[in-house]
Amino acid sequence: MLGLTPRIDPTIQSLLDDRDYLAELLDALGSPLALVLPQRATENVAAFRATFRRHHLSGRVHFAHKANRSSALLRELAAGEAGVDVASLGELQHALSAGFTADRIVATGPKNREFLWLAARTGVTVSADSADELAELAGIVSAHRLPRVPVTLRLSGFASSGVRQLTRRSRFGTPAGELAGLLDLLAGRADQVHLTGVAYHLDTTALPEKAVAMENCLAALDECRARGLRPRSLDIGGGFGVNYLADGAEWERWTTELGQAVLGRRPPLTWDGHGYGLRAEGGTLRGSLALYPAYRPVTGPAYLDQLLGTPAPQLGRPLGELLLDHMYDLDVEPGRALLDQCGLVLARVLAVSGDRVRLDVNARDVSLEEHGVLMDPVIVPRPGDRRTGPAGFYLLGNLCLETDLITRRKVCLPVEPRPGDLLAFVNTAGYHMDFNATHAMHQPVARKVAVYRSGGARRWCLDEQYWPVHSGQDTP
Amino acid sequence: MRHDDITEAIGNTPLVRIDPAVHGLANIDLYAKLELLNPFGSVKDRAAWHMARPLLERAAPGDTVVELSSGNTAKALALLAGMHGLPFKSVTNRMKVPEIKELLLLLGAEIDELPGGSECLDPADTDDPLTRMHRQLAAEGGGYLHTDQYFNQRNVDAHVHGTGPEIVKDLGGRAPDYFVACVGTAGSSTGVARVLRQHNPDVEVIGLVAAKSDFIPGIRTIDEVHEVGLFDPGVYDALETVTADQAIDGLLTLVRRCGILTGPTGGGAFAGALRHLRAVDASLTGRRSAVFIVCDRLESYLSYVRDRRPELFGRPPRRNSVRTLTEAELGAAPVLGIAAAQRHVLDAGGLVVDLRNPYAYQALHIAGSINIADEVFAELLHAGLPVSRGRPLLLVCPVGEKSARYAALLRRMGHPDVHSLAGGIIAWRDAGAELVRD
Numbered sequence: 001m002l003g004l005t006p007r008i009d010p011t012i013q014s015l016l017d018d019r020d021y022l023a024e025l026l027d028a029l030g031s032p033l034a035l036v037l038p039q040r041a042t043e044n045v046a047a048f049r050a051t052f053r054r055h056h057l058s059g060r061v062h063f064a065h066k067a068n069r070s071s072a073l074l075r076e077l078a079a080g081e082a083g084v085d086v087a088s089l090g091e092l093q094h095a096l097s098a099g100f101t102a103d104r105i106v107a108t109g110p111k112n113r114e115f116l117w118l119a120a121r122t123g124v125t126v127s128a129d130s131a132d133e134l135a136e137l138a139g140i141v142s143a144h145r146l147p148r149v150p151v152t153l154r155l156s157g158f159a160s161s162g163v164r165q166l167t168r169r170s171r172f173g174t175p176a177g178e179l180a181g182l183l184d185l186l187a188g189r190a191d192q193v194h195l196t197g198v199a200y201h202l203d204t205t206a207l208p209e210k211a212v213a214m215e216n217c218l219a220a221l222d223e224c225r226a227r228g229l230r231p232r233s234l235d236i237g238g239g240f241g242v243n244y245l246a247d248g249a250e251w252e253r254w255t256t257e258l259g260q261a262v263l264g265r266r267p268p269l270t271w272d273g274h275g276y277g278l279r280a281e282g283g284t285l286r287g288s289l290a291l292y293p294a295y296r297p298v299t300g301p302a303y304l305d306q307l308l309g310t311p312a313p314q315l316g317r318p319l320g321e322l323l324l325d326h327m328y329d330l331d332v333e334p335g336r337a338l339l340d341q342c343g344l345v346l347a348r349v350l351a352v353s354g355d356r357v358r359l360d361v362n363a364r365d366v367s368l369e370e371h372g373v374l375m376d377p378v379i380v381p382r383p384g385d386r387r388t389g390p391a392g393f394y395l396l397g398n399l400c401l402e403t404d405l406i407t408r409r410k411v412c413l414p415v416e417p418r419p420g421d422l423l424a425f426v427n428t429a430g431y432h433m434d435f436n437a438t439h440a441m442h443q444p445v446a447r448k449v450a451v452y453r454s455g456g457a458r459r460w461c462l463d464e465q466y467w468p469v470h471s472g473q474d475t476p
Numbered sequence: 477m478r479h480d481d482i483t484e485a486i487g488n489t490p491l492v493r494i495d496p497a498v499h500g501l502a503n504i505d506l507y508a509k510l511e512l513l514n515p516f517g518s519v520k521d522r523a524a525w526h527m528a529r530p531l532l533e534r535a536a537p538g539d540t541v542v543e544l545s546s547g548n549t550a551k552a553l554a555l556l557a558g559m560h561g562l563p564f565k566s567v568t569n570r571m572k573v574p575e576i577k578e579l580l581l582l583l584g585a586e587i588d589e590l591p592g593g594s595e596c597l598d599p600a601d602t603d604d605p606l607t608r609m610h611r612q613l614a615a616e617g618g619g620y621l622h623t624d625q626y627f628n629q630r631n632v633d634a635h636v637h638g639t640g641p642e643i644v645k646d647l648g649g650r651a652p653d654y655f656v657a658c659v660g661t662a663g664s665s666t667g668v669a670r671v672l673r674q675h676n677p678d679v680e681v682i683g684l685v686a687a688k689s690d691f692i693p694g695i696r697t698i699d700e701v702h703e704v705g706l707f708d709p710g711v712y713d714a715l716e717t718v719t720a721d722q723a724i725d726g727l728l729t730l731v732r733r734c735g736i737l738t739g740p741t742g743g744g745a746f747a748g749a750l751r752h753l754r755a756v757d758a759s760l761t762g763r764r765s766a767v768f769i770v771c772d773r774l775e776s777y778l779s780y781v782r783d784r785r786p787e788l789f790g791r792p793p794r795r796n797s798v799r800t801l802t803e804a805e806l807g808a809a810p811v812l813g814i815a816a817a818q819r820h821v822l823d824a825g826g827l828v829v830d831l832r833n834p835y836a837y838q839a840l841h842i843a844g845s846i847n848i849a850d851e852v853f854a855e856l857l858h859a860g861l862p863v864s865r866g867r868p869l870l871l872v873c874p875v876g877e878k879s880a881r882y883a884a885l886l887r888r889m890g891h892p893d894v895h896s897l898a899g900g901i902i903a904w905r906d907a908g909a910e911l912v913r914d
Contacts, residue, residue: 056875058902163577163587168594206592222839225913239595252688256699263702277602285702287602293593317833324874325836327902372597431596 001390002254002269003412004294005246006375006426009341011037014458015451016424019380022346025449025460026422031348032361032446034433036068036463038076039452040342044300045082048332051301055308055320057330062106064238064335065091067430072450072466073342074098079468085238085333086124089115096122106152106235106331108201109172116140125150127199127235130174131185134193138185141192152197152235153182158216160313165212167202179220183227195229197221197331201237205293207310210236214319215312218326234323235331236307241299242340244292244375244427251295254374259285271394271408276372292372300337336430343429345446346380349421355393355410357417362397362404365446366425367436369407376411380422389415395423399441483556485515486525487638491646491767494746498733503760504753507652507767508736508746509643511664516552518772519639523663524552526634527623532560540564541621544609546571547693548772549625549661554585562621567609573693575776604703625661627705635667643668643767644675651676654766656749658695658741659683659715662707664769669711683712684748692723693780694741694771714752722747724785731774739777742770796857796889798881809884812895814907817870821895826868829853831878832901840911842872842904850878857882861889869894876900 008016015022015035026033041063048061062083065074071094077084078099086092087109095105105124107115116137119126121144128134128151141149156173174182186195198220200213217234224231245251260266262275263285270276277290298306308320308330315322323330347361363369377395381387392412397404406425417423425432437445448463454470479485490513494506511519528541541557541564543549550566557564564583569590571577580587590605603611606626613620625631644651651672657665662683669681686697698717701707709715720740727743730736738746749768782789812820821828828845830837837847848856850873856862863869869891871879879896886894897904905911 056877162581163571163589165589165591167591203594203596204592205595208589209592218835222835225839241595248689256688259699259702277599282705284705284707286604286607288604290597290599290602292597315833315835321874322833322836324902325832326839327836327874327905370599372599 001392001412002250002257003390004250004254004375006378007243007246007341008378008426009040011040012341012344012426015344016378016380016426019383019422022380022422022424026346026348029447029449030444031346032365033346034343034365034446034448035346036070036072036343036429036433036448036450037341037452038070038072038450038466038468041073041077041338042080044338044340044342045077045080047301048304048334048338049081051305051308052330054305056324057308057320059233059329059331060104061338062331062333063338064333065095066435067335067339068343069094069434070429070448070450070463071098072448072463073339073429075466076468082338083331089118092118092124106333108154108333113140117144120144120146120149123147123149125152125196127152127154128182129154129172131178131182134182134185134189138189138192148192148194150196151186151193152199152233153179153195153220154199154201155179155217155220156200158200158213160212162313165209167204167209170203173200176216176220179223183224183229186229187227195224195231197231197233197235197328198224199235199237199331201333202239204239205241207307208313210307211310211313211319214307215314215322218312218322218328221326221328231328233329233331235333238333238335238337240301240303240332240334240337241296242336242427242430243296243299244373245295248295248297255289258289269410271405271410274408290372291374294374300334300340303337304332339430341427343427343433345425345428345433347423347425349417349419349423350398351419352417355391356396357393358396358398359406359423360398361406361446362399362440362443363406364436364438364440366406366428367432368425368428369405370436371431373432374407374409375427376413377423377425379413379415379417380424381415382418382420385418387415387418389413391416393417398443482515482559483525486521487514488642489513491643492736494734498729499750501750501753501757503757503762503764504654505763505765506749506753507647507765508730508734508742509639509767509769510736511639512736512738512742512770512773516548516555518548518552519664519769520548520772521552522634522638523625523631523661524549524556524623527625527628527630528553528556528621531621531623532556532562535560535562535621536619537561539619539621541623542567542609542613543623543625544568544606545625547573547576549623550580550585551576551583553623554580554583558584567605567612569605572691573777573780575779576693579776625663626703629706631661631663632667632670632706635664636670639664639769640668640671644671647765649675650765651679652767653678653764654680654682654749654753656682656684656745656752656766656768658692658718658745658748658769658771659685659701659707660694660696660741662701662704662711666706666708666711668769680713681711682748682752683715684718684744685715687717687719690720692718692720692740692744693777694739695744716748716752718744718748720784722751724781726750727774727781730770736770737774738770739772739774740780741772742768745769745771794858796860796885798854798885801881801884801888805884805888806881808887809880810887810895811876811880811883811898812870813898814904814909817895817897818909821868821870824868826870826893827863828870828872829863830901831871831873831882838913840905840913842901843910843912843914845872850882853882857885857889861886861891863891865891865893867893870897871895872897872901872904874900875902
């Protein structure tokens with residue numbers, strides 16, 4: 001059996017060990033059901049802060065709200081020291097209502113006038129995507145006689161010298177070479193906007209690309225200073241990653257065998273021999289694996305630590321030291337990484353036939369496949385039965401749609417599932433919970449509950465009922 | 477030996493017997509095929525020249541030679557292109573050895589480093605680097621000469637006509653019983669194996685690959701070999717893995733005991749050959765012979781070895797290093813707050829040394845300070861005190877951590893009036909004290 005065992009921390013494990021508790025929740029609230037663990041997010045913020053401290057850096061950890069719509073997670077983070085990165089009008093309203101003050105909110109992404117107005121009215125930092133957006137913001141501030149708005153400039157398209165570092169084209173940010181134009185614009189609009197820093201966000205796992213971007217941004221900040229501005233921060237976005245799997249050897253073995261299956265040298269591991277981007281051409285493997293690297297030894301705060309220790313391509317000094325030398329704060333915007341081990345999705349098994357398991361959940365409620373993350377679910381069986389296993393199964397969803405497989409990979413379960421069992425998709429809080437959820441075919445979207453500790457006991461409530469004030473409080 | 481052109485020096489490399497006292501095999505004569513003695517330094521000279529020659533003969537002025545390569549092929553092609561007055565461009569996502577990059581830049585090559593994996597997955601993005609390169613070349617119009625080493629049969633032919641027959645000739649017209657080679661483009665192993673099998677159908681061919689998460693320059697991993705068009709698993713009687721650790725062990729033996737200045741690829745071939753041959757040696761009754769390929773030279777891989785075996789580069793500790801400070805000395809590092817520093821040093825005509833990097837210093841600094849970046853300052857201190865004992869001295873760094881170390885060290889070295897600025901220049905700024913840019 002080629003399993004991909006998920007990494008599970010003790011809190012989630014203790015839930016999985018409590019079958020009656022989970023079954024009761026599911027009976028009351030229906031399948032599928034999403035569980036979030038807000039207090040764990042606070043621990044993740046603390047781990048990022050520890051990396052900041054190690055490098056003597058100031059600045060803020062902003063939670064990228066888009067990773068999960070949960071109110072409980074947002075309110076718990078608002079109670080701590082994190083900030084939040086909002087990418088829509090709705091997210092900004094949500095953040096304000098969760099208790100984030102304007103100085104802890106940064107507005108990013110594509111923005112309409114309403115989003116810009118509310119950001120300006122409340123005084124949150126606006127990460128300007130382009131000169132046009134900056135001008136539109138300044139126009140709104142001027143027309144509505146609003147106070148000056150703090151802005152950062154999101155840059156992209158960085159040049160490297162010597163070895164040319166290629167980077168996927170981004171639809172966001174102003175080309176770094178056009179900074180001077182932005183600064184002219186800022187100078188003309190000094191009554192409406194004031195610069196607090198520059199930003200980049202690259203959709204890549206590769207440190208060398210980020211090193212090029214970061215060094216370019218430092219040069220951009222110095223250019224701002226040379227123009228008499230006083231920027232304070234460099235925002236390096238997110239992309240710190242999560243390690244989903246317990247065992248790197250399992251990941252290596254599975255991906256090797258997938259290649260062999262695509263070449264026809266072993267039976268398929270996937271529905272209809274799906275290759276996840278790989279294909280065979282004349283006995284040679286072509287294409288590239290379109291999957292998230294589910295096993296990643298260095299992720300989250302450790303990845304940030306490695307980035308800060310990476311020598312700048314031109315100046316040679318580690319990037320963290322350069323930030324310190326230049327007296328800039330570091331802002332980061334992790335989404336997935338802040339939600340590591342912060343939630344799971346439960347689903348009920350409806351029917352089993354051969355190697356097919358039909359579940360009362362669909363691929364949009366657990367959007368692992370959409371985001372290319374492969375790992376086995378955890379089976380929470382009804383007690384008492386004797387079962388065969390382990391074995392491989394295909395997981396079919398509840399939509400009347402050929403493609404509604406929870407994953408096209410044949411998952412490995414330790415025992416054969418039976419109707420009434422639960423499957424838990426663990427560590428799904430970051431992007432795999434409600435990012436894609438829809439009411440397609442009038443199927444219910446998963447209800448969401450927050451599970452937390454208070455007064456020495458485990459408690460739960462509906463996500464929207466959660467506030468970070470508990471009677472007999474014993475925060476970890 | 478007189479040549480009209482350096483390409484005539486490609487090939488005809490020596491086959492050198494490894495001393496049995498080194499390898500310890502009782503029944504097998506082990507030979508190294510010294511491909512590192514090719515003029516550009518590696519086995520790739522043969523394939524590069526064989527693939528490029530027809531392209532270069534019909535090249536138009538201004539054409540660019542291009543290849544997906546992270547090392548020796550790129551090096552050879554850069555030199556060959558240069559001889560024909562043409563530029564060379566390497567596209568790569570595997571160039572992990574800094575010296576190779578620098579060397580290629582020095583040779584005039586252009587290097588495009590492909591982007592890393594996407595953090596927010598795009599399932600539609602499934603192009604492999606070769607496909608991506610083909611598309612890029614097509615988008616830019618013509619003018620490219622692509623040698624296509626992973627699919628080009630001329631890569632194999634270079635060894636069918638060169639390396640293979642040379643080994644047979646040097647063994648007195650016989651093929652060896654065992655042939656061991658690392659698999660990169662599969663060109664040399666496939667070509668040599670074909671020739672050897674013509675002489676001796678029973679020759680055992682062992683292909684070496686790297687473990688999946690490992691990295692040995694010039695060797696593909698067990699998965700990556702399947703992406704190579706020239707790779708045919710039928711060529712090899714066995715495909716075995718070597719680790720970077722074993723490759724470096726093999727390299728050290730060849731370098732320190734045999735006078736063969738091999739890089740890690742040859743080290744891996746030696747280690748893999750020994751492991752395989754030791755397992756069969758005891759059961760043999762007659763004499764056997766084995767050949768492995770020493771692919772390239774050591775000098776380009778110093779950082780590769782240093783990263784994995786720092787102890788091999790051990791040097792005696794240097795004088796006056798902050799690393800030698802004790803906890804007690806660090807605890808007693810003399811520091812001054814902002815007001816005290818202004819009074820005691822700036823107003824008294826003392827010297828302020830800013831230890832940050834020059835660009836940061838130029839952007840903003842304390843008026844009247846001088847900039848000696850900490851790595852330069854550290855070098856100066858190895859030789860002794862660089863500042864008069866009679867002048868008050870204030871050291872400044874971002875947060876007062878590095879400067880405290882240097883203040884403690886200077887105090888130990890005998891400077892009576894040195895201090896570190898508490899909280900560094902960030903505290904200075906946050907207190908609203910003046911910073912200038914001049």
